[in-house]
Amino acid sequence: MHxxxxxxxxxxxxxxxxxxxxxxxxxxxxxxxxxxxxxFPAGSSPDLTARALAEPLEKxxxxxxxxxxxxxxxxxxxxxxxxxxxxxxxxxxMINGNMxxxxxxxxxxxxxxxxxxxxxxxxxxxxxxxxxxxxxxEGKGFFxxxxxxxxxxxxxxxxxxxxxxxxxxxxxxxAKIKPEHIPYPGYPQVFNGIQGGDLQLxxxxxxxxxxxIQAGKLRGIxxxxxxxxxxxxxxxxxxxxxxxxxxxxxxxxxxxxxxMPKSHVDKLAAAVGEIxxxxxxxxxxxxxxxxxxxxxxxxxxxxxxxxxxxxxxIIKEQNIRAx
Numbered sequence: 001m002h003x004x005x006x007x008x009x010x011x012x013x014x015x016x017x018x019x020x021x022x023x024x025x026x027x028x029x030x031x032x033x034x035x036x037x038x039x040f041p042a043g044s045s046p047d048l049t050a051r052a053l054a055e056p057l058e059k060x061x062x063x064x065x066x067x068x069x070x071x072x073x074x075x076x077x078x079x080x081x082x083x084x085x086x087x088x089x090x091x092x093x094m095i096n097g098n099m100x101x102x103x104x105x106x107x108x109x110x111x112x113x114x115x116x117x118x119x120x121x122x123x124x125x126x127x128x129x130x131x132x133x134x135x136x137x138e139g140k141g142f143f144x145x146x147x148x149x150x151x152x153x154x155x156x157x158x159x160x161x162x163x164x165x166x167x168x169x170x171x172x173x174x175a176k177i178k179p180e181h182i183p184y185p186g187y188p189q190v191f192n193g194i195q196g197g198d199l200q201l202x203x204x205x206x207x208x209x210x211x212x213i214q215a216g217k218l219r220g221i222x223x224x225x226x227x228x229x230x231x232x233x234x235x236x237x238x239x240x241x242x243x244x245x246x247x248x249x250x251x252x253x254x255x256x257x258x259x260m261p262k263s264h265v266d267k268l269a270a271a272v273g274e275i276x277x278x279x280x281x282x283x284x285x286x287x288x289x290x291x292x293x294x295x296x297x298x299x300x301x302x303x304x305x306x307x308x309x310x311x312x313x314i315i316k317e318q319n320i321r322a323x
Contacts, residue, residue, distance in 0.1 A: 029088070029263070029264050029267065030061055030062075030063045030089060030264075031063070032063060032089060033063055033064040033065070033066055033089070034061070034063055034064070034065050034066070034089045034090070034091065035065075035066050035068055035089060035090045035091075036050055036053075036054055036057075036065050036066065036067045036068070036091060036092065036093065037068050037070055037078045037081060037082050037090060037091070037092040037093075038050045038067060038068070038069050038070070038078060038092065038093055039069075039070060039071065039072070039073075039074075039075030039076070039077060039078030039079060039092070039094065039095075039098065040069070040071060040075060040078075040095075041069060041071050042069055045252070045288060045289070046075070046093050046094070046095055046252055047067075047069060048288055049093055049123060049124070049252055049285070049288060049290070050067050050093040051067055052281065052284045052285070052288075053093065053123070053254075053272065053275060053276075053281070054067050056275045056278070056280075056281065057271060057272065057275060060271040060274070060275060061267075061268075061271055073109075074097065074098075074322070075094060075095055075097070075098040076098060076102055076106070076109050076111075078092060078094075078098075079092065079094060079098040079099075079102065079111060079113065079117070079255075080109065080110050080111040082094075082117065082255065082256070082257055083111035083112075083113075083116035083117055083257055083258070084111070084116075084257070085257040085259065085260075086257070086259045088259070088260050088261065088264060090256075090257060090260075091120065091254060091255065091256045091257075091260070091268065092254070092255050092256075093123065093252055093253070093254055093255075094252065094253060094254075094255050095250070095251070095252050096163070096250060096251045096252070096253070096307060097163065098113060098255075099113045099117060099119070099253060099255055099304055100113060100114075100304050100307045100308050100311065101166075101307070101308060101311050101312060101315060104308075104311075104312050104315045104316070105161045105315060105320065105321060105322040106161075106321065106322045113304075114304070114308070115258070116257070116258050117255045117256070117257065117258065118255065118256045118257065118258055118260060118265050118297070119253065119255060119297045119298075119300035119301045119304060120253070120254035120255055120256050120265060120268055120269045120272060120297055120300065121253060121254050121269050121272045121273050121276065121294060121295050121296065121297060121299075121300055122251060122253045122293040122294070122295035122299060122300045122303055123251070123252050123253055123254060123272070123276055123285070123290070123292070123293065123294070124251060124252055124276070124285045124288075124290025124291055124292050124293060125225075125249045125250070125251040125290065125291050125293055126205065126206055126229070126231055126249060126250050126251070126289055126290055126291060127206065127223035127224045127225035127229045127231065127232060127248075127249050127250075128163070128164065128167050128203035128204060128205060128206075128209075128223070128224040128248070128249075128250065129203065129204050129205070129206050129209035129210070129213075129220055129221075129222075129223055129224075129232050129235065130171070130201065130202075130203055130220075130221040130222050130223070130224065130238065131194065131201065131202055131203070131204055131209050131212070131213065131218045131219060131220055131221065132194070132200060132201045132218070132219045132221055133194055133195075133197070133200065133218070133219060134216055134217055134218055134219050135219070136200070136201075136219045136221075138219065138221070139221070139222075139236070139241055140241050140242055142219075142221050142241075143175055143177065143241065143242070143243075146175070146177040146179065146200075146201070147175075147176065147177055149177075149179070149200070150178050151178045151179065151180055153177075153178075153179040153180070153200040153201065154179055154180045154181070154182050154198065154199050154200060155168050155179045155180070155181060155182070155199060155200065155201045155202050155203075156181075156182050156183070156184050156189075156190035156193045156194070156198075156199045156202045157181065157182075157183055157184065157190065157202065157203070158183070158184055158185065158186045158187050158189075158190060159183050159184070159185070159323065160181075160183050160320065160321070160322065160323045161315075161320055161321065161322035161323065163248075163250055164187070164190070164202065164203050164204070165181065165183070165320075166311050166314055166315070166320070167203045167224055167248050168181070168201075168202070168203055169181075169314045169318065169320075170246065170248060170310060170311065170314050171203075171224075171238070171243065171246065173314065174243050174244065174245060174246045175238075175243050175246075179200060179201060182198070182199065183323075187204055187205065187208055188208075190202050190204065191204070191208065191212060191218075194218065195217065201221075203224060205250065205289065206223075206229070206231040206232045206289060207231075207289040209232070210231075210232055210233075220232070220234075220235045221235075221238075221241070222235055222236045222237055222238045222240065222241050222243075223235050223236070223237055223238065224237075224238060224246065224247075224248045224249065225237060225247060225248070225249050226239055226246075226247035227239075228240075229291065230286075230291060231286075231289060231290075231291055247306075247310075248307075248310065248311075251293075251303065252290070253300050253303075254268070254269075254272050256268065265297065266297075269296060269297050272294070273294040273295065273296065274294070275294075276292050276293065276294030277292065277294035
């Protein structure tokens with residue numbers, strides 16, 4: 001009886017030690033360098049955001065942050081790499097497409113953003129700016145003209161499946177207008193198309209659009225976000241112009257692989273959120289063309305769900321596939 005009791009005590013003590021050791025290991029995370037993966041080249045917007053985040057994150061977590069660029073397939077190569085990571089020390093700064101509609105646009109990609117990634121936190125958001133030739137009507141008058149023009153008008157985007165394309169298709173469905181789509185290699189070529197008279201409208205990032213609007217080369221109609229944006233001062237939201245149920249922004253965020261333990265995700269999320277909400281980071285992001293957010297994982301998940309619902313419906317309805 002004495003032996004049995006002692007044995008039970010020994011087993012209980014051993015289990016308690018193991019449990020405390022495991023808890024200590026979790027509390028000590030991270031205890032080696034982390035790898036921050038970016039799916040775009042050095043100097044790109046996601047890369048600049050990741051590097052701006054890395055330095056204060058090193059201080060917050062007490063470990064080096066190694067930024068690695070794994071370029072290709074519009075960020076999907078990096079996203080797949082992160083989705084498959086099992087080391088608990090790999091995470092990423094991604095654009096919204098990689099975390100939302102990638103699989104809908106390209107069913108052949110080998111990760112599913114909705115099941116293989118964990119949201120960590122929303123970093124920054126920006127609207128797109130609906131623009132037109134400099135002499136186009138303003139405000140609601142523009143949409144009256146667009147309605148009358150029917151399919152004789154054209155709009156440009158930087159390619160099939162891009163946010164500039166999907167955002168315009170969503171606008172067409174909400175505003176009941178019918179301009180034809182002309183894809184271009186990039187936004188600069190879209191701007192040239194408007195200047196040359198080939199296009200009557202487009203949605204451009206604010207950093208590009210506002211410079212041209214202020215120079216008198218484009219007409220700013222409104223912003224794609226639900227409310228006015230400090231990134232496009234003076235422009236109304238499309239909602240103000242009578243376009244109901246339209247709220248679309250470009251954004252970047254931190255994502256982790258599904259294999260990363262929740263306690264680690266929560267610790268990473270808390271650090272990222274505090275950094276992004278700091279005055280210093282807000283200023284850096286504003287200079288890059290972003291309005292800082294610094295959301296919780298739940299806040300980012302809500303944004304993902306909303307985007308998938310709105311843009312996924314357009315993708316399925318029109319059978320849009322990335323090219």
